[in-house]
Amino acid sequence: QVMLVESGGGLVQAGGSLRLSCAASGRTSSNYAMGWFRQAPGKEREVVATISWNGGLWYYADSVKGRFTISRDNAKNTVYLQMNTLKPEDTAVYYCAATSRIYSANLRDYTTWGQGTQVTVSA
Numbered sequence: 001q002v003m004l005v006e007s008g009g010g011l012v013q014a015g016g017s018l019r020l021s022c023a024a025s026g027r028t029s030s031n032y033a034m035g036w037f038r039q040a041p042g043k044e045r046e047v048v049a050t051i052s053w054n055g056g057l058w059y060y061a062d063s064v065k066g067r068f069t070i071s072r073d074n075a076k077n078t079v080y081l082q083m084n085t086l087k088p089e090d091t092a093v094y095y096c097a098a099t100s101r102i103y104s105a106n107l108r109d110y111t112t113w114g115q116g117t118q119v120t121v122s123a
Contacts, residue, residue: 002026002112006096009117012086016121020081022096022114033103034072034079035110038092038119045107048094049081052103059105063089086121094119 008020020036035050049070051058058070067086072079079096094117097110104110 002028002098004096004098004112004114006094006114006117009094009119011120011122013122014086014088016086017082017084018086018119020083020094020096020117020119022079022081024077024079024098028077031102033099033101033109034070035097035099035104035107036070036079036081037095037097037107037110038090039095039116040092043092045095047105047107050103050105051079054102057103083119086119088121088123090119091121092119093117 003026004022006022031053033052036048037045038048039045049060051070051072055072067084069082096114098112099109101109
């Protein structure tokens with residue numbers, strides 16, 4: 001069983017940056033896609049960015065294109081989300097997740113989830 005633990009969330013002013021990390025432990029394998037998702041109060045969970053098993057394919061939600069970058073280091077079993085030019089509407093709990101597929105941009109394919117980390121962007 002794989003366990004995912006997110007870190008790096010916090011409070012930042014609009015225009016600032018944060019870097020989220022997601023460390024995988026347990027029965028890890030590099031042959032799975034990873035993704036970052038977020039859920040704001042009163043809203044459904046949504047895809048932020050996903051990355052294929054080898055880092056060669058990725059997907060970004062339109063709302064974060066050009067501002068966020070997803071990457072992974074399979075040697076460290078870690079996936080990152082660099083968030084720049086943050087906006088108040090980016091405020092949410094951010095979740096890391098994994099799927100057994102080698103690539104997917106579909107939230108429903110992700111079956112292993114971390115506990116989430118809060119990101120708050122003040123105006």
